Amino acid sequence: MSWFFNEKTDFVNVNILDNFYQTSSFYPMPVVICSSVSESGLTNLGSYSLCFPFGISKDHYMMLISRSTSNTAANIRKNKTIALNFIPYDKAYLKNAVELGYPGETTEEKLEESIFTLLPSSRSEDEKKDGLVYPEIIKESVQVFECTWDESDIFKYDGPEIEAHFLLKIDKIIMQERYAEYLKEGEGFPTLPVxxxxRDSKQFWFSKHSHPYAEPIPKAKGVNTDAVRYQVERMEGAIKWHPDAYKKLVKVPRIFxxxxIGKINDAAAEQGIEEVTPEFLDEVNAKRR
Ligand SMILES: Cc1cc2nc3c(=O)[nH]c(=O)nc-3n(C[C@H](O)[C@H](O)[C@H](O)COP(=O)(O)O)c2cc1C
Known part of the structure; x- marks a missing residue:
């Protein structure tokens, strides 16, 4: 009987082996080409999937898990800088990602086989720190996170030293303009690989995600501040909002x-206020009346 008609739906136990995410489960992950500066000053490219958001609200961090002897690990330890290049779904790119994922190659060898176009880091002179060198980034990427290594021991892996964990502070996110517009408008998606x-030593398995569909959050889940928060987070500028302030705007029709929110942020900026609180909204409202 083929897997397609397999009706064995009862749970069975699966042994938890090393590299459990590959050997003992199906685990969908991103495909990220990490660029870092090598010993010789060239940009090294290495493929990584164990790369996830780690600090998301106050500070913005990614966690990268690497073989501790990889070029990428050595380069992060030495230079503290890295760029995470999210390549789009394209079989030629994924073939090259597998080639760049072969341990033991030098940066020079990798650059020879890479089909990607390298551009200088997008950091302006002001965004660069004295003494740091920044890797080039991949032009074909959907988006790039430009990061620096945070050496604080917020996470310590108390295991054999075959794997290294790097806490990466996201300094900049850049994105091809068309996708940045999708993000702003809340419509459209790039096609990223999964x-x-x-499951074996011979091959990697990738898929393209299908076109996403929308699943609305039920109204019955209480006062829905999501729409307000969503819009606040997409506004330009540095004004932050206290989560309690969202509730004050739940009755505002979506189109307004x-x-x-733009007017409230302008008023806060004029008054030198960094965070919009419920009290500040009451004041703005009182003045408006
Ligand atoms: C799609 C893909 C995902 C990979 N993910 C990881 C990973 O998350 N961590 C890791 O240590 N190695 C991973 N590898 C293997 C590395 O790419 C490999 O160790 C490579 O030598 C790293 O390059 P570097 O030495 O230039 O950093 C992955 C390989 C491929 C093809």
Whole structure:
């Protein structure tokens, strides 16, 4: 009987082996080409999937898990800088990602086989720190996170030293303009690859995600501040909002939300206020009346 008609739906136990995400489960992951500066000053490219958001609200961090002897690990330890290049789904790119994922090659060898176009880091002179060198980035990427290594021991892996964990502070996110517009408008998606880990030593398995569909959050889940928060997070500028402030705007019709939040942010900026609180909204409201 083929897997397609397999009706064995009862749970069975699976042994937890090393590299459990590949050997003992199906685990969908991103495909990221890490660029870092090598010993000789060239940009090294290495493929990684164990790369996930780690600090998301106050500070913005990614966690990268690497073989501790990889070029990428050595380069992060030495230079503290890295760029995470999210390549789009394209079989030629994924073939090259597998080639760049072969341990033991030098940066020079990798650059020879890479089909990607390298551009200088997008950091302006002001965004660069004295004494640091920054890797080039991949032009074909959907988006790039430009990061620096945070050496604080917020996470310590108390295991054999075959793997290294790097806490990466996201300094900049850049994105091809068309995708940045999708993000702003809340419509449209780039096509990113999914790495399913590999079940044997011969191959990697990738898939393309299908077109996403929308699943609305039920109204019954209480006062829905999501729409307000969503819009606040997409506004330009540095004004932050206290989560309690979102509730004050839940009754504003969606079409006016962006305009009203913009005006509130302008008023806060004029008064030198860094965070919009419920009290500040009450004041703005009182003045408006
Ligand atoms: C799609 C893909 C995902 C990979 N993910 C990881 C990973 O998350 N961590 C890791 O240590 N190695 C991973 N590898 C293997 C590395 O790419 C490999 O160790 C490579 O030598 C790293 O390059 P570097 O030495 O230039 O850093 C992955 C390989 C491929 C093809």
């Amino acid at each position: 790495d399913f880990g590999y 939300l962006k305009m009203i």
